[in-house]
Amino acid sequence: MGYVKLVFLMLFSLLCQLAFCSSLSHLCLKDQALALLQFKHITIDAYSTLLSWNKSIDCCSWDGVHCDEMTGQVTELNLADNGLQGKFHSNSSLFKLSNLKRLDLSNNDFSRSYISPKFGEFSSLTHLDLSYSNFTGLIPVEISYLSKLHVLSIQIFSDGLRFGPHNFELLLKNLTQLRELNLRYVDISSAIPLNFSSYLTALWLPSTQLYGVLPERVFHLSNLESLNLLENPQLTVRFPTTKWNSSASLMELYISGVNITGRIPESFGHLTSLLTLTIASCNRLGSIPKPLWNLTNIEELNLGDNHLEGPISDFFRFGKLWSLSLGNNNFDGKLEFLSFNRSLTLLETLDFSSNLLTGPIPSNVSGMQNLQVLYLSSNQLNGTIPSWIFSLPSLEWLDLSDNHFSGNIQEFKSKTLHQVSLKQNQLQGPIPKSFLNQRDLYYILLSHNNLSGEIASTTCNLTKLLVLDLGSNNLEGTIPLCLGEMSGLLVLDLSNNSLSGTINTTFSIGNELVVLKFDGNKLEGKVPQSLINCKSLEVLDLGNNELNDTFPKWLRALPDLMILRLRSNKFFGPIKDSSTYKFARIQMIDLSSNGFSGDLPMSLFENFEAMKINGEKSGTRQYVADMHFVYYTNSYIVTTKGLDLELPRVLTTNIIIDLSKNRFEGHIPSIIGDLIGLRALNLSHNVLEGDIPVSLHQLSVLESLDLSSNKISGEIPQQLVSLTSLEVLNLSHNHLVGCIPKGKQFDTFENSSYQGNDGLRGLPLSKDCGGDKGVPQATTPFGLDQEEEEEEGDSAIISWQAVLMGYGCGLVIGLSIIxxxxxxxxxxxxxxxxxxxxxxxxxxxxxxxxxxxx
The missing domain is CATH 1.20.5 (Single alpha-helices involved in coiled-coils or other helix-helix interfaces)
Structure with missing residues (x-):
C-alpha cells in the first residue's frame, strides 16, 4: 500500500511539473503582449481580427499570432487582410518583436507610408510580405540585410515603389537562401544580375522596367517552378536551344510583352510538367511551333496578340485545357471542329476574338458545359447564334460582337451572366427577358443591330449594371422613368432609335452616370433639370431630336462635362452672357441647327479652359470617357472639314465648336483666339457681321474653319497664313473684300472657299489682285458691286485720256509762246x-x- 502511495505521489508531482511547464511554454511574454497591444491602436475596421486581442488572454492564442513554445517569443505575425489603416511609422511597436520569423502585412492600407529601414533589423526573418498595403517611395537597402529570407513579396497595384541604383543587384546577391521573390509593379529599372539564389522556385518580376538580356541561368535553375516576366518591353529573352535544367520542374511560364528573339525552339518540347504558358504580345510570326504539341499537360495557354496564323483545330489535342486564348492573331478557317470534339469538358475560357474565322458556329456542339467565357468577336462569322450557347449553364462572359450574325437573341439559361456583347451584327427581335433574371449583370451591349420592341421598365432591377448600350436599333416607346435612378450605372446609350415622348426620367442624387446619349430619336419637350445631379457626367448627347427649350445654362453645374451636343433640335433664344457659366472641361460643344439667337456668348468662350491648352504637346493619346470602360466606345457625328464625319472614338485633342445654322448675330469675339487647342470652328449660316478677328491666327492646330453664309465684312487677315494645319477653309457668301492672302495653306484652297464675296480678288478667283508675291494692294471701298467698279474704272481711264490730250495741246502752245x-x-x-x-x-x-x- 505504501508503495502504491509513493508511486501515486511521484506521478502526481510529475503531472504537476508537466502542467506547470506547459503553462509556462504558452505564456506570452509581457513585453511582447504590450508591443502587440500598442500596435493594435492603429486604425482598424469593424471586421479586423485585432478586435479580439485582449490583454486578459494569452497573446500567443490571439488570432494571427504564433509564439515559440519554449521561449514565449512571438515568431509569426499574420495580419493580412485585417483592415489596418493609417501611417506605419519607424517607431512602431511592432519592431520590438525582434524574434519574428514570419511577417505578413499584406492587403492593408498604410496610407502611402515609406517602408521603414527597421525592417532590416528582423535578422531571423524568413518570410516577409508587404504586398498591396499602399507603401510608397524607395525600398530601403536594409531589406537586403535579411540574409535568411526564403520568401520576399512586395507587390503593388501601380507605380509607387522603387529600388535605388544597384539596390536590386545587392538584394539578389545577399539573399542567397531565397526561394520566392515577387516584386510585381515595383520599379526596378535594372538588368537581372548573374548572381542570385540557386534555390529559387518562383521568380515574379512583372511590370518592373527590367532591361537588358535575361541571363540564361534563370532557365537552368533546377528547382524553378514559376517564372513571370510579363510586360517588360525592354527585356530581351533568349530561350535555351537545348534541354533546360528546370524542364522537369517548371509549371508556370509567363513571358508576355517582352522582346523575344527568334522562334520558339525545340527545347520547349521538354517542358513536360508545364501547366501554364503565356507568350502573348511578343510579335510572334508564322504557325504554331511544333514543340508546343508535346505539352500534353497544359491547362492554360495564351498566345494572344501576336501574328500567328493557320488552322486552330489542333489545339484540342490538349485534353486538360481549361483556358485557351488565341485572340488578336491571324488564325483562319471555320469552327467545324467544335462539332465533333469531345475533349473540351474542362474548358472554361475560349477566346478566338479578332481573327479571320468564317462561316457559322456549328449547332451540334456538346461537352462544353463548364464554359464560362466565350469570346468570338471581330471575326467574319455569320448565320444564327446556335442554341447551345444560350443553354450554357455557367456562362458569365459572352462577346460575339462585330460579326454578321442574324436572327433573334434567344433566352439565356445561365443565371450567372456578367457581360453580354452582341453589338454590330444584324440581330432582330426583342431584348431577351432573361436579362432581367440576372443578379450580377454588369454590361449589356446590343447596339448596331435591328432589335425592336420597347425597353422594359424592369431593366431597372439590374442593380449592378454599369453599361447599358442599346443604341442604333429600332426600339420604340418611351424611356423608362426609373433608368435615372440606377445608382451604379455609368453608361446609358439609347441613341439612334425611334424613342418618343418627353424625357421624364428623374436622375437621382448620387448617380454615377458618365455617358448619357439620347441622340437620334423623336424626343420632345425640355431638358430635365435633374441632370444637374449627374455630377460625374462627361458626355451629354441630346442631338437630333425635337426638343423645344432655351439653352440649359444650369448644365454649368456639371464639373466634368467634356462633350455637349444639342444639335438639330428646336432650341431657341439667346445664350445670355453670364459670369456664372463654367464648362471648364468642355472639349466639344455642338449647338448647330437650332434657333439660338442674339450675340455669341462671350462668357462661354472665356470659361472654356480645356480649349486653351494645346493637347498635342502632351505626347499621349487619350479618349473622352473611354478610359472608364473596357467594353464601350463613344462615337459621334460631327460637322468638320465641310463634311459630316463619324468619330468612332473622340480623342481629348478633338476640340470642336459648332454653332452653325442658328440666328447668332453681332461680331465674332476676338477671345476665340485664346482657344489654342481648337481643331474645328464652325460659325456658318448665322447673321454674324464685322471683321474676321486677327486673333484667329493663334489657333495653331486649327484644321477646319467655316464662317460661310454670314455678313462678315472687311479683308481676310494676312496673319491667317500662319495656320499651317488648316485643311478646310470656307469663307463663302459673305461681304469680304480685298486680296486673298497667299502662301502656305492658302495656296491649296479652291474657288469654293471664297465664292459669293464679290469684293475679293486674287487667286484662286479669276479677278487679278495685281502686285507681286501676293502683297495686298489698294482696295475698292466696301459697298460697290462689280459692275460699278468696272464702270468707275473705265470712266477714270477716259477722263485721264482727255486730261492728257489737253496737257499735250497746252504744252505745244506753251512752247510756241516761249x-x-x-x-x-x-x-x-x-x-x-x-x-x-x-x-x-x-x-x-x-x-x-x-x-x-x-
Whole structure:
C-alpha cells in the first residue's frame, strides 16, 4: 500500500511539473503582449481580427499570432487582410518583436507610408510580405540585410515603389537562401544580375522596367517552378536551344510583352510538367511551333496578340485545357471542329476574338458545359447564334460582337451572366427577358443591330449594371422613368432609335452616370433639370431630336462635362452672357441647327479652359470617357472639314465648336483666339457681321474653319497664313473684300472657299489682285458691286485720256509762246515763269501716266 502511495505521489508531482511547464511554454511574454497591444491602436475596421486581442488572454492564442513554445517569443505575425489603416511609422511597436520569423502585412492600407529601414533589423526573418498595403517611395537597402529570407513579396497595384541604383543587384546577391521573390509593379529599372539564389522556385518580376538580356541561368535553375516576366518591353529573352535544367520542374511560364528573339525552339518540347504558358504580345510570326504539341499537360495557354496564323483545330489535342486564348492573331478557317470534339469538358475560357474565322458556329456542339467565357468577336462569322450557347449553364462572359450574325437573341439559361456583347451584327427581335433574371449583370451591349420592341421598365432591377448600350436599333416607346435612378450605372446609350415622348426620367442624387446619349430619336419637350445631379457626367448627347427649350445654362453645374451636343433640335433664344457659366472641361460643344439667337456668348468662350491648352504637346493619346470602360466606345457625328464625319472614338485633342445654322448675330469675339487647342470652328449660316478677328491666327492646330453664309465684312487677315494645319477653309457668301492672302495653306484652297464675296480678288478667283508675291494692294471701298467698279474704272481711264490730250495741246502752245517770247526779247521774269510752268506740266503728266499703268 505504501508503495502504491509513493508511486501515486511521484506521478502526481510529475503531472504537476508537466502542467506547470506547459503553462509556462504558452505564456506570452509581457513585453511582447504590450508591443502587440500598442500596435493594435492603429486604425482598424469593424471586421479586423485585432478586435479580439485582449490583454486578459494569452497573446500567443490571439488570432494571427504564433509564439515559440519554449521561449514565449512571438515568431509569426499574420495580419493580412485585417483592415489596418493609417501611417506605419519607424517607431512602431511592432519592431520590438525582434524574434519574428514570419511577417505578413499584406492587403492593408498604410496610407502611402515609406517602408521603414527597421525592417532590416528582423535578422531571423524568413518570410516577409508587404504586398498591396499602399507603401510608397524607395525600398530601403536594409531589406537586403535579411540574409535568411526564403520568401520576399512586395507587390503593388501601380507605380509607387522603387529600388535605388544597384539596390536590386545587392538584394539578389545577399539573399542567397531565397526561394520566392515577387516584386510585381515595383520599379526596378535594372538588368537581372548573374548572381542570385540557386534555390529559387518562383521568380515574379512583372511590370518592373527590367532591361537588358535575361541571363540564361534563370532557365537552368533546377528547382524553378514559376517564372513571370510579363510586360517588360525592354527585356530581351533568349530561350535555351537545348534541354533546360528546370524542364522537369517548371509549371508556370509567363513571358508576355517582352522582346523575344527568334522562334520558339525545340527545347520547349521538354517542358513536360508545364501547366501554364503565356507568350502573348511578343510579335510572334508564322504557325504554331511544333514543340508546343508535346505539352500534353497544359491547362492554360495564351498566345494572344501576336501574328500567328493557320488552322486552330489542333489545339484540342490538349485534353486538360481549361483556358485557351488565341485572340488578336491571324488564325483562319471555320469552327467545324467544335462539332465533333469531345475533349473540351474542362474548358472554361475560349477566346478566338479578332481573327479571320468564317462561316457559322456549328449547332451540334456538346461537352462544353463548364464554359464560362466565350469570346468570338471581330471575326467574319455569320448565320444564327446556335442554341447551345444560350443553354450554357455557367456562362458569365459572352462577346460575339462585330460579326454578321442574324436572327433573334434567344433566352439565356445561365443565371450567372456578367457581360453580354452582341453589338454590330444584324440581330432582330426583342431584348431577351432573361436579362432581367440576372443578379450580377454588369454590361449589356446590343447596339448596331435591328432589335425592336420597347425597353422594359424592369431593366431597372439590374442593380449592378454599369453599361447599358442599346443604341442604333429600332426600339420604340418611351424611356423608362426609373433608368435615372440606377445608382451604379455609368453608361446609358439609347441613341439612334425611334424613342418618343418627353424625357421624364428623374436622375437621382448620387448617380454615377458618365455617358448619357439620347441622340437620334423623336424626343420632345425640355431638358430635365435633374441632370444637374449627374455630377460625374462627361458626355451629354441630346442631338437630333425635337426638343423645344432655351439653352440649359444650369448644365454649368456639371464639373466634368467634356462633350455637349444639342444639335438639330428646336432650341431657341439667346445664350445670355453670364459670369456664372463654367464648362471648364468642355472639349466639344455642338449647338448647330437650332434657333439660338442674339450675340455669341462671350462668357462661354472665356470659361472654356480645356480649349486653351494645346493637347498635342502632351505626347499621349487619350479618349473622352473611354478610359472608364473596357467594353464601350463613344462615337459621334460631327460637322468638320465641310463634311459630316463619324468619330468612332473622340480623342481629348478633338476640340470642336459648332454653332452653325442658328440666328447668332453681332461680331465674332476676338477671345476665340485664346482657344489654342481648337481643331474645328464652325460659325456658318448665322447673321454674324464685322471683321474676321486677327486673333484667329493663334489657333495653331486649327484644321477646319467655316464662317460661310454670314455678313462678315472687311479683308481676310494676312496673319491667317500662319495656320499651317488648316485643311478646310470656307469663307463663302459673305461681304469680304480685298486680296486673298497667299502662301502656305492658302495656296491649296479652291474657288469654293471664297465664292459669293464679290469684293475679293486674287487667286484662286479669276479677278487679278495685281502686285507681286501676293502683297495686298489698294482696295475698292466696301459697298460697290462689280459692275460699278468696272464702270468707275473705265470712266477714270477716259477722263485721264482727255486730261492728257489737253496737257499735250497746252504744252505745244506753251512752247510756241516761249519761242516767240525769246525771239522778241520779252522780259526775263516772264521767261522764268514759263519755264516753271513747263516743269510742273511735265511732272504732272509723268505722275498720271504712272497711275494709269498701275
Amino acid at each position: 519761242y516767240i517770247m525769246l525771239s522778241t526779247q520779252y522780259p526775263t521774269w516772264f521767261s522764268r515763269m514759263d519755264v516753271e510752268l513747263e516743269h510742273k506740266i511735265l511732272k504732272r503728266m509723268k505722275k498720271h501716266k504712272k497711275r494709269i499703268s498701275v
